[in-house]
Amino acid sequence: MKWILNIVYVALLALLSPVILWRSFRHGRYRQGWKAKLFGNLPVFAVDEKVVWFHAVSVGEVLQLQKVVTNFQRHAPPKTRILITTSTDTGFELATSRFPDCSVSWFPLDFSWAVSNAIRRVNPHMVVLVELELWPNFLRECANSEVSTTLINARMSDRSYRGYSRIRRLVAPLLHQFSVIAAQNEEYADRLIGLGARPDVVTVTGSVKFDGVCSDREGKATLQLAELFGLQQEDTVFIAGSTQHPEEQLALKAWKSLRKDHADLRLILVPRHRERFDDVAAMVSASGCKLSRRSTITTENMPTADSVILLDTIGELTACWGLADVAFVGGSFGPRGGQNMLEPAAYGAAIMVGPNTSNFKEIVHQLLQAKGIIQLQSEPELQTKLYDLVDSPLKRSQLGQAAKATVLSQQGAVDRTVKLLEAVLNPENSGNNAVVTQHAA
Numbered sequence: 001m002k003w004i005l006n007i008v009y010v011a012l013l014a015l016l017s018p019v020i021l022w023r024s025f026r027h028g029r030y031r032q033g034w035k036a037k038l039f040g041n042l043p044v045f046a047v048d049e050k051v052v053w054f055h056a057v058s059v060g061e062v063l064q065l066q067k068v069v070t071n072f073q074r075h076a077p078p079k080t081r082i083l084i085t086t087s088t089d090t091g092f093e094l095a096t097s098r099f100p101d102c103s104v105s106w107f108p109l110d111f112s113w114a115v116s117n118a119i120r121r122v123n124p125h126m127v128v129l130v131e132l133e134l135w136p137n138f139l140r141e142c143a144n145s146e147v148s149t150t151l152i153n154a155r156m157s158d159r160s161y162r163g164y165s166r167i168r169r170l171v172a173p174l175l176h177q178f179s180v181i182a183a184q185n186e187e188y189a190d191r192l193i194g195l196g197a198r199p200d201v202v203t204v205t206g207s208v209k210f211d212g213v214c215s216d217r218e219g220k221a222t223l224q225l226a227e228l229f230g231l232q233q234e235d236t237v238f239i240a241g242s243t244q245h246p247e248e249q250l251a252l253k254a255w256k257s258l259r260k261d262h263a264d265l266r267l268i269l270v271p272r273h274r275e276r277f278d279d280v281a282a283m284v285s286a287s288g289c290k291l292s293r294r295s296t297i298t299t300e301n302m303p304t305a306d307s308v309i310l311l312d313t314i315g316e317l318t319a320c321w322g323l324a325d326v327a328f329v330g331g332s333f334g335p336r337g338g339q340n341m342l343e344p345a346a347y348g349a350a351i352m353v354g355p356n357t358s359n360f361k362e363i364v365h366q367l368l369q370a371k372g373i374i375q376l377q378s379e380p381e382l383q384t385k386l387y388d389l390v391d392s393p394l395k396r397s398q399l400g401q402a403a404k405a406t407v408l409s410q411q412g413a414v415d416r417t418v419k420l421l422e423a424v425l426n427p428e429n430s431g432n433n434a435v436v437t438q439h440a441a
Contacts, residue, residue, distance in 0.1 A: 002112040002137050009111055027275035029089050033106030036085075040108040040117030045081055052076075052425065053083045053124040055107050058091040059314070060340060061130040064153060066098050067212040068128075071418045073101075077426065083122060090274065094315050110135040119145050126425055131155050134174045143177050148424050150180040152417050153208045156191040157337065157358055164195050172196025180424055182417045185362050203420060206413035207363070213346040214318060215404060221319035229292075229309055229323070230302040234264050236325045236390055239349075241270040241317055242339035243330030247354075248280050251328055252287060252308065254383035262390055263305065268320065270311040272330060272339065277312040284308045317343070324349040325396055326389050332357050333379060338364070345372065346407045348400035350389050352376055366410070372403030 023029045035041040045051050054069060056062040062084075069082060076082075084099050085107040086092045095104045108114035115138040126148045132155060142149045156164075164171045175181075175197040183189035184207040193199050216222075231237060240251035248269050255267040271280050277293075284291045292303035294311045303309050311320055321327060327344035331337065332354030341360060344351050345367065352374045357364045367373035374385055389396050 005137055006111055009109065032089060032092065036106035037109045038114060040114040042105045042118045042121050043083065043103045044121045045123065049079050049081045051081045051083055051122055051124045052126050052128065053122055054128045055085045055133060056091060056130050057086065058088040059094050062086060062091050062094045062098060064208050065130055067208055067414045068152065068417055071414050072421060075422060090314050110137045112137045115141045119147065126150060128152055128421060132160065134171065136174060139174050139177050148179045149177055150421060150424060151178050152182045154181050154183045154188060154192060156188045159358060161191045168195055180420050182420055205416040206410060208413045208417060209340060209342050210407055210410040211414040213342050213407060214322065215346040217322045217347055219319065219322060222322035225320055226323055228297055231266060231323060235266050236264055237266045237268065237323050238326045238386065239268045239270065239320065239324040240328040240330060241321065242272045243270065244272055244334055244336060247330045247333050249283060250379055250382050252284060254386045257383055258387055258390055265390055268309045268311060270317050270320065274314060281310055321349065322347045326350045326386060328352045328382065342407055345403035348404040350396040350399040351403055352385055367403055367406055370402045370406045372399060372406050
C-alpha cells in the first residue's frame, strides 16, 4: 500500500509542479524546507530526551497550538523537548516567532521514505496533530515505531464527512490508530466514531479556539496599530479580515458609499493570503481611493482619514481585530466555508459573515443563538447591514457584547486537552488527573 501511495504522491507532485514553480517565482512560496519535506531531514534529539512532536498545518493551527503548548510545557517532565512542524511558509514563519524555545521544522510529505526517516531522526514519544490530519504513510510508520498519535481540537465538517464516508474502508484503519481524539463537539465526535475511531479514545473537550483569545482592546499591540494608523477616538473602524476575492471589493464598495454620510468611517482590509496583497492594493488604487500599506507606514506617512489601510503583514490580524467596531470575516462569500470569527467576537466587535460558514458551523450557530452575529445571505446585504450598524452605535454594542459573552462562556478546552496529552505521555500518573467524561458512542 505504501508504494501505491508513493506513486500517487509522485504523480500529484508532478501534476502540481507548474503551479508550485509559478508561485515560487511569482510570490516566493515553496522555496524552503525541501530537505525536510522530501527526505524527512528533521532535527535529531538526544537519546535521553522525551520528544513531543506537535504539527500545525498553517497559521490558524499554529495560533491554536500556541495555547496548548504553553500550557503543556508548564507540566512537562524534565528533559521534555517540543518539536513544532508546519506545512506552509506563513505557518513556519509564525511558528518560528511564536515558539522561540521549541525546535521548529517542516512536516515531511507523506512519502514512505520521508516519514520513516523523520520519525527515526526525531524518535518522538508522542505525536500531536491538530484538527484533522490523516496521512496514511505517516500514521502507519508511527504505529510501526510504537509512537502514540493523538488528534486534538478534532473537527469533521459536513463536506469532509461526506468525502471521508465514501472511502471509509481506507479512513477507518487510520482513525483506529489514535490513542486520543479530543473532539470539539458531540457532532464531530459521532462522525469520527462513525468513520472508524475507537469510542473509548474519543473525548469531547470543546474547541481550543475559544481559549486564550484576546479580549483586551487596550493591549499593547492593538494600541500600537491604532497609533500607527492614525485612528481617532471618534472614528468608526470597519475591518474586512481573512478575505478572499471578491470580498475586498465588496467591502470597499460599501465603505465608499457610506463615507458620503459618515466621514469618520475607516476601512482596514486584511486578505487571507499574502500572495494577494499586491492584487488587492492594485484594486484599491484602481478604484480611485488612497491606499496605505501597513508594511510601508511610518510616523512620517501615516494614513489619512480617507485612506484605505491594507494590512499586508503576517501575524498582526489578531491585534488588529481589537480596533474593529464592525468586522466582516471573510472566506464566507464563496466555497471555502468561512474563516475564524472568534477573535473579533472576543473583542466585542459587531460581526458580519457571508452565507457559507460550514467550517465554523457550530460556532456560528452559537453566536446566532446569542444574537451575537449577522449572517448575510447575499452580497448587496453587506452594504445595507453595514449602514445599519454604522448608523446605530447601540445596535453595534449589543451585537458585540453578545458575541464576547458567548466566547468567554465557552473557554476551558485547553486545560482539558492538556490533561489528555499528559495522560498519554505519563500513563503512570494518569490516575491522578481527572480529565473529562469520554464520549458515549
